[in-house]
Amino acid sequence: MSSPDGRFAPSPTGTLHLGNLRTALLAWLFARSQDARFLVRMEDLDTGRVRERFYDEQLHDLAMLGLDWDGPVVRQSDRLERYAGAVEALAAQGAIYECWCTRAEIREAASAPHGPLPEGFYPGTCLRLTAAERAARRAGGRPPALRVRADAASVTFTDRVVGEVTGLVDDFVVRRNDGAYAYNLAVVVDDAAQGIGEVVRGADLLDSTPRQLWLGARLGLPAPAHAHVPLMLGDDGARLAKRHGAVTLADRAALGETPQDVLGTLAASVGLAEPGERVSAAELVERFSPARLTTLAEAAR
Numbered sequence: 313m314s315s316p317d318g319r320f321a322p323s324p325t326g327t328l329h330l331g332n333l334r335t336a337l338l339a340w341l342f343a344r345s346q347d348a349r350f351l352v353r354m355e356d357l358d359t360g361r362v363r364e365r366f367y368d369e370q371l372h373d374l375a376m377l378g379l380d381w382d383g384p385v386v387r388q389s390d391r392l393e394r395y396a397g398a399v400e401a402l403a404a405q406g407a408i409y410e411c412w413c414t415r416a417e418i419r420e421a422a423s424a425p426h427g428p429l430p431e432g433f434y435p436g437t438c439l440r441l442t443a444a445e446r447a448a449r450r451a452g453g454r455p456p457a458l459r460v461r462a463d464a465a466s467v468t469f470t471d472r473v474v475g476e477v478t479g480l481v482d483d484f485v486v487r488r489n490d491g492a493y494a495y496n497l498a499v500v501v502d503d504a505a506q507g508i509g510e511v512v513r514g515a516d517l518l519d520s521t522p523r524q525l526w527l528g529a530r531l532g533l534p535a536p537a538h539a540h541v542p543l544m545l546g547d548d549g550a551r552l553a554k555r556h557g558a559v560t561l562a563d564r565a566a567l568g569e570t571p572q573d574v575l576g577t578l579a580a581s582v583g584l585a586e587p588g589e590r591v592s593a594a595e596l597v598e599r600f601s602p603a604r605l606t607t608l609a610e611a612a613r
């Protein structure tokens with residue numbers, strides 16, 4: 313069995329809200345309850361949305377809850393050479409092709425009948441270009457995105473919370489046409505490089521997991537285990553967001569709540585504490601076991 317080292321990988325594009333913090337808490341509990349390492353990685357490839365102040369602010373908020381991490385915090389923006397190497401390795405296997413489609417073209421093509429491809433799949437327009445058409449697009453000056461050629465592969469895995477999941481893999485983008493490496497590529501390369509054995513993250517990322525497992529296999533990387541934990545919801549049943557009001561540690565402090573109060577609220581929301589109970593992160597490690605996540609998933613159904 314691989315080591316259960318875990319991680320939390322936020323994007324420094326805003327203040328962490330309670331939903332992000334609960335996912336971080338669960339990932340931390342998962343690792344610490346198994347005496348495993350817990351790493352933090354900043355997913356900062358979307359440079360248009362990243363703001364320098366959020367790196368420190370997010371780490372500060374984790375520390376305020378009593379969550380600690382091992383080793384230096386890795387920034388994806390420092391690791392572009394690794395992602396370039398992965399794209400080269402895929403290209404050497406013939407698993408990469410250039411795509412010049414605009415968003416509008418993809419929308420239009422995806423809505424036309426294209427055989428057995430599920431809705432939302434890239435229909436492979438640029439895979440079927442003739443040599444002359446490809447040459448014309450290259451000469452056109454608009455830089456291409458790079459997509460993998462996945463041939464609608466099917467991937468099945470067993471998630472520790474959700475159970476068995478099967479998904480098809482589309483020809484997803486690994487490098488955008490502005491040169492930025494895509495999330496799916498960077499995650500796979502980094503989780504392997506950092507020795508992550510168990511990826512604990514929000515259920516909103518479940519759909520991207522078949523792609524990532526497929527990509528890891530193509531790159532010859534070990535596959536981590538996965539646990540997709542339920543997202544925190546607002547009073548209206550929708551995914552927790554800024555519009556729900558006091559959703560950050562700073563918002564809560566303004567209402568007179570300490571970080572420990574917030575930790576108690578997060579713990580109570582996953583059945584690890586009684587409502588209003590004061591608990592420390594260390595006490596939660598004693599109470600937590602990975603099997604609890606299954607209970608959590610059942611509660612979320």
Ligand SMILES: [Zn+2]
Nearest residue numbers: 411412413438
């Ligand atoms: Zn295309």
